[in-house]
Amino acid sequence: MADSASEYVTLISHDDYEFIIPRSAACISGTIRRMLDPSSKFSEGLTGRCKLDDMSGVVLEKVCEYFCYHEKYKDQTNVPDMDIPPELCLELLMAADYLDT
Amino acid sequence: MYDTPPPIKPTHIDILRANRRQQARAIRGPQSALTDFLASNNISARQIQDDYANRQAEAARQANETQRQSVDAEQARSPSEPNSPEDLIKKRKRQQAIARIKNSKEFAKRKARLNGNDDPDYDDEDLANEIHEERQRPQPGQLANCEICEKRFTVTPYSKAGPNGGLLCPDCSKKHKADEKKPPAKKRATGNIGRRQNQANLLDGLTPHGTQSLLETCIKKVADYIHDVEDFGDLPPSLLLRLGQILSRRRAVTSKTLDLFLRPQYRSIDLFDCAKLDTDDFHKILASMPHLTRVNLRFTTPLKDEIIQYMVDRDMQIKDLHLDGPNLVTDACWRLLFMKLGHRFLSLKLWNLNSAFDDETTQVMCTHCPNLQRLKLKFLHRTGNGTLEAISTLQSLEHLSLHYLKETEIDPKHLLTIVDNVGPRLKTLSLEEFEFADDSLLQLIHEKCHSLVKLRLSKNFTFTDKGLAAMFTNWPNKALTYVDMNSLRDVDMTNPNGPEEPIGLASSGFVALMEHSGGKIQHLNVASCRHIPYQAFEQVFAEGKVYPELKYLDISFCPAVDDYIAMSIFRCCPALQRLVVFACFNVRDIHIPRGLAVIGTVGATVKIDGVAQTETV
Numbered sequence: 001m002a003d004s005a006s007e008y009v010t011l012i013s014h015d016d017y018e019f020i021i022p023r024s025a026a027c028i029s030g031t032i033r034r035m036l037d038p039s040s041k042f043s044e045g046l047t048g049r050c051k052l053d054d055m056s057g058v059v060l061e062k063v064c065e066y067f068c069y070h071e072k073y074k075d076q077t078n079v080p081d082m083d084i085p086p087e088l089c090l091e092l093l094m095a096a097d098y099l100d101t
Numbered sequence: 102m103y104d105t106p107p108p109i110k111p112t113h114i115d116i117l118r119a120n121r122r123q124q125a126r127a128i129r130g131p132q133s134a135l136t137d138f139l140a141s142n143n144i145s146a147r148q149i150q151d152d153y154a155n156r157q158a159e160a161a162r163q164a165n166e167t168q169r170q171s172v173d174a175e176q177a178r179s180p181s182e183p184n185s186p187e188d189l190i191k192k193r194k195r196q197q198a199i200a201r202i203k204n205s206k207e208f209a210k211r212k213a214r215l216n217g218n219d220d221p222d223y224d225d226e227d228l229a230n231e232i233h234e235e236r237q238r239p240q241p242g243q244l245a246n247c248e249i250c251e252k253r254f255t256v257t258p259y260s261k262a263g264p265n266g267g268l269l270c271p272d273c274s275k276k277h278k279a280d281e282k283k284p285p286a287k288k289r290a291t292g293n294i295g296r297r298q299n300q301a302n303l304l305d306g307l308t309p310h311g312t313q314s315l316l317e318t319c320i321k322k323v324a325d326y327i328h329d330v331e332d333f334g335d336l337p338p339s340l341l342l343r344l345g346q347i348l349s350r351r352r353a354v355t356s357k358t359l360d361l362f363l364r365p366q367y368r369s370i371d372l373f374d375c376a377k378l379d380t381d382d383f384h385k386i387l388a389s390m391p392h393l394t395r396v397n398l399r400f401t402t403p404l405k406d407e408i409i410q411y412m413v414d415r416d417m418q419i420k421d422l423h424l425d426g427p428n429l430v431t432d433a434c435w436r437l438l439f440m441k442l443g444h445r446f447l448s449l450k451l452w453n454l455n456s457a458f459d460d461e462t463t464q465v466m467c468t469h470c471p472n473l474q475r476l477k478l479k480f481l482h483r484t485g486n487g488t489l490e491a492i493s494t495l496q497s498l499e500h501l502s503l504h505y506l507k508e509t510e511i512d513p514k515h516l517l518t519i520v521d522n523v524g525p526r527l528k529t530l531s532l533e534e535f536e537f538a539d540d541s542l543l544q545l546i547h548e549k550c551h552s553l554v555k556l557r558l559s560k561n562f563t564f565t566d567k568g569l570a571a572m573f574t575n576w577p578n579k580a581l582t583y584v585d586m587n588s589l590r591d592v593d594m595t596n597p598n599g600p601e602e603p604i605g606l607a608s609s610g611f612v613a614l615m616e617h618s619g620g621k622i623q624h625l626n627v628a629s630c631r632h633i634p635y636q637a638f639e640q641v642f643a644e645g646k647v648y649p650e651l652k653y654l655d656i657s658f659c660p661a662v663d664d665y666i667a668m669s670i671f672r673c674c675p676a677l678q679r680l681v682v683f684a685c686f687n688v689r690d691i692h693i694p695r696g697l698a699v700i701g702t703v704g705a706t707v708k709i710d711g712v713a714q715t716e717t718v
Contacts, residue, residue, distance in 0.1 A: 066315045074311045077709065081318050086326045090334065093319035097340055101315040 009036060010049045011064065017057030025067035026050075030100030054098065059091050063099065144190065152190065198236075199229045208232060234266040249273040303698045306679065316340075324348055333361050342371050349373035349399070356382050369395035369421075376400040383408045387417065394418050399425035399452075406434040413441045421475075423450040432457045436465045443469030448500075450477040460487025467491040475529075477502040489515035493522040500529035502557075513538045517545055524549030531557035531585075540568030547572045555583035559626075562592045566603035566632070569610030573617040580621035584614065587628040587655070599632050607632035615641045615648070623650045628657040628681070635661040642669035655681040657701060663687035671697070 009026050011019045027033040035044040044050045052060060066082055073079040084092060136146055202208050203225065211228060239245045239256045246253055248267030254260075261274035269277055307313065320340065323330065324347045333341065345362060348354050355377045362370065363386060370386060375398050383404055387393065388411075396419055398404070404427040412419060419442060435458055439446075443466065451458065458481050467473075474497050478484065489511070492501070501523065505511060516538055520530075527550055532538065538561060546553075558564070569589070589605035599605070606614070611633050615622075627633065638661055651674040656662050662685040670680065671694050682688050683701035690706045693699055699707065 063315070066312075066318075070312045070315075076311075079312050081313060081321070082315075084319060084322045086322065086329065089319050089322040089326065090330065090336075093316065093323055093340065094334070094336070096315040096319050097337060099315075 006048050008048070011060060012049060012051045013055050013057040013060040014051075014053045015057050017060065019060060019064045021064050021067055022071070023048075025064075025071045028067050028070050028101055029063075032099060055095050056091070059088065059095050062088060062092055063095055063101075066101070149190065195233065199226075199233055202229045202232045202236075205232075231266070235262070238262075238268055247273050249277075300700070303700045306698065320344055320347060324351065324353070327353055327358055327361075330361060338367060338369070345371055346373055352377070354378070359385070363389045365389055365391070368392050369397070371395075371397040373399045375404070376402055379403055380405055380407065384411060387411055387415070391415070392418065395421040395423075397421070397423040399423075401425060401427045402429070405429045406431055409434045409438050413437055417442065418445065420445050421448045422446065423448070425452040426454070428454060428456050430457060432459060432462050435462045439466045439469040444472065446470045446473055448475035449473060450475070450502075451481060452477075452479045454480070455482035457483070459483040460485055460491070463488040464491045467494050471495075472497050474498060475500040477531075479504040479533075480506060482506060485509055486512050486515050489519060493519040495523060497526075498523045499526055500555075501527060502529065502531035502533075503535075504531075504533040505535070507534055507536075511535060511537070513542065516542055520545045520549050525551065528552055529555040531555070532559075533557060534560040536561055537563055539563045540565055540571075543568045543572040547576055551578045553578050553581060556581050557583075557585035558589070559585055560588040562590065562604060564589055564605060566605065566607040566610045569606055570613040573610070573613035576617055581618040582621050582650070583624045584618060584622060585624070585626040586614070586630060587626045588630070590629060590631045597631075603632045605632055606630040608634050608637040611637045612640055619646070619648050621650055622648060624653045625651060626653075626655040627659065628655045628683075630659060633659055633661060635663075635666070638662060638666045639669070642666060642673045644669075644672075646673050648674050650676055652676055652678045653681075654679070656685060657681050657683035659685060660687070664689055664691055667691050667699075 007023055008020050009023050009032075011021065011026065011032070013019075023036070027036065032050055034040065035042055035050055036048070038045045055063070062084065069082050139146060208229060211232070241256050241258045241260075243256050244253055245256050245260075245268050247270035248263035248265060249269060250273055252270050252272075254270040256268060260268045260271075261277060263269045263273070263277065312318075320343055324344060327348060333344075336344075341362060341364075345354070348358060349372065352374055354372055354374050356379070359372075359378060359382055362372065367390060370390060370393060375383075380403065383401075387408065401424050404424070406429065409430055439462075449466070449470065460483070463478075463484060464487065473495055476492065476495065476498060477500075478488070479502065481488070484505070489503075492498070492503075493515070501519070513535065516532065516535060520527075520542065524530075524546065530546070530550060530553055532542075538558075540563075543558075543564060546556075569586075586606050589610075591599035591604035593599070599607075603610075606627060607630070611627065611630070638659075654670065654674065654677060656670075662682065664687065667680070667682070667685075667688050668691065671677065671692075677694075677697055679698045679700060681700045684703075685701075686703065688702055688705050691699065691702075692708045693710065695710045
């Protein structure tokens with residue numbers, strides 16, 4: 001149970017890149033929030049590790065970047081859009097749709 | 102005395118001095134110490150005077166001036182030239198001039214400007230030289246030879262300096278300018294977008310703080326690079342729809358981008374801008390998506406009879422047909438469509454038809470589309486009372502939206518027939534701009550319509566406040582979620598406050614509306630209901646009243662609204678996302694809760710809760 005309350009969570013891409021980010025940032029994603037909800041008793045919720053099988057490390061890195069970007073700017077006005085490399089945007093779009101962010 | 106050399110361009114004072122000296126020359130006496138000193142340095146006063154006279158003559162002639170200057174400049178640049186006395190004098194003068202320049206304000210200014218670039222080769226000396234040369238250039242109005250092509254031309258204030266400091270003729274300066282690379286456009290500072298952009302974002306529903314969702318950012322990015330996208334892969338339909346909306350808005354739906362939206366396995370297609378497609382493209386849509394049941398195409402001006410014919414020939418399974426502006430389709434073809442495919446139609450929405458679709462076609466439609474549940478007809482120029490009669494025979498109708506042209510003469514009794522016949526089943530009733538419909542319609546809605554969820558009665562100047570209040574009072578219909586009552590007001594220019602008995606939505610009507618629907622209402626538009634008084638707003642948004650689901654509220658052009666009412670609205674509507682206040686000039690200084698977009702404030706001071714930055718929107 002200690003893990004489920006931990007301040008940080010680990011996101012793992014299908015090619016085994018691990019990203020350790022603050023729980024609050026990861027929970028911007030509705031999907032991850034539901035995965036990590038301790039009351040749901042999913043293994044992710046208990047261990048604090050989310051394996052995201054349909055995302056490559058590159059995409060997940062960008063997703064994590066967005067999480068932190070969102071955290072940083074949530075209380076500011078007129079935030080510029082995050083820069084997304086064009087070649088990634090379709091994959092990222094699918095990822096964003098899956099993650100509900 | 103001759104302590105300072107005269108400037109190249111003689112001034113009035115210089116000429117006076119010269120005259121004085123000439124007078125002095127007539128008297129011969131002992132030589133002054135200075136003359137002795139100068140003579141010992143191989144400088145003679147005579148020489149200087151002659152020199153000066155020469156220069157004056159030259160200034161008067163002007164003709165050779167530019168040439169002479171370029172020679173001067175050359176000599177100055179190569180100090181190792183043989184030191185004839187004349188050269189020496191010129192050099193000295195030049196040095197003195199440069200020394201003066203170095204003390205001048207202009208020099209200091211330029212130096213300060215240049216301090217940014219640390220070019221070690223570019224020292225004070227160069228700068229002073231540059232200024233000196235600039236000062237020697239001919240004045241506007243004089244003639245000069247072009248530095249590049251040597252042509253003579255008249256100097257103007259706009260003449261450009263050439264690469265070596267001389268002036269250029271207009272032709273050469275044009276060429277020279279083209280050669281110079283333009284400095285890269287100044288980048289717009291991010292995070293500091295202007296008021297206009299703020300307003301545009303608000304209208305798009307973006308609140309001005311926090312980041313956009315990753316999804317939205319990505320969709321926009323994909324739309325930016327749509328021409329590089331070859332295939333969307335298996336993008337879910339909801340994303341495809343959103344992408345279609347963005348591309349349509351940018352008018353980027355073309356034959357090429359269309360291919361991305363064609364999915365044989367999908368049953369629906371939504372394209373909001375088909376203006377750039379041609380007949381082949383429409384064929385392609387229908388041919389490559391044979392299972393289509395829902396066709397939603399807007400701006401379909403290029404859609405012709407043969408496309409409709411194709412649908413009929415293939416006996417396509419279309420249930421929902423939404424077309425905006427297919428003006429090339431003839432009445433005969435519409436009738437054929439309804440006769441062949443009409444039995445499947447569940448919803449039909451048509452907008453902006455002016456050359457075809459008359460009352461008779463509507464009758465054919467109503468006969469052959471018995472299952473029609475949803476009907477929207479907007480701006481069909483050739484329809485009139487006959488269409489209304491026909492609609493009243495539709496037995497399955499649940500959603501009805503009608504918007505006629507203002508000029509169409511409508512007998513309001515047909516509306517009564519419709520409400521009388523189909524009213525009991527209706528969930529949506531939208532009647533826009535039926536200006537002469539009166540309280541008897543409201544009365545009938547009150548009696549007949551008991552399942553309404555959405556009600557729009559707008560742009561009317563006949564309904565009375567009493568009639569509206571009566572409709573909402575003790576109405577067995579459950580609370581509405583969508584109410585649009587915009588522009589229910591009196592339109593007598595000479596009496597802006599309206600008659601004694603209020604016309605349109607006013608005090609009692611508004612209160613009754615909110616009493617009836619307040620608990621469930623999500624969308625409320627009372628724009629331009631000018632006769633709603635301050636007291637009614639106060640009463641509706643009084644302390645303790647809560648409208649838990651209200652998300653959208655439009656109170657534009659309601660002059661009574663002020664800061665206090667606005668703040669009361671924020672308090673009473675916890676779920677509010679958008680508040681539209683165009684022309685509510687008494688909204689001056691408001692404190693907006695987070696997540697709410699207030700649209701249309703003019704010069705008001707707006708503070709947003711929980712956001713570090715405050716700004717005037």
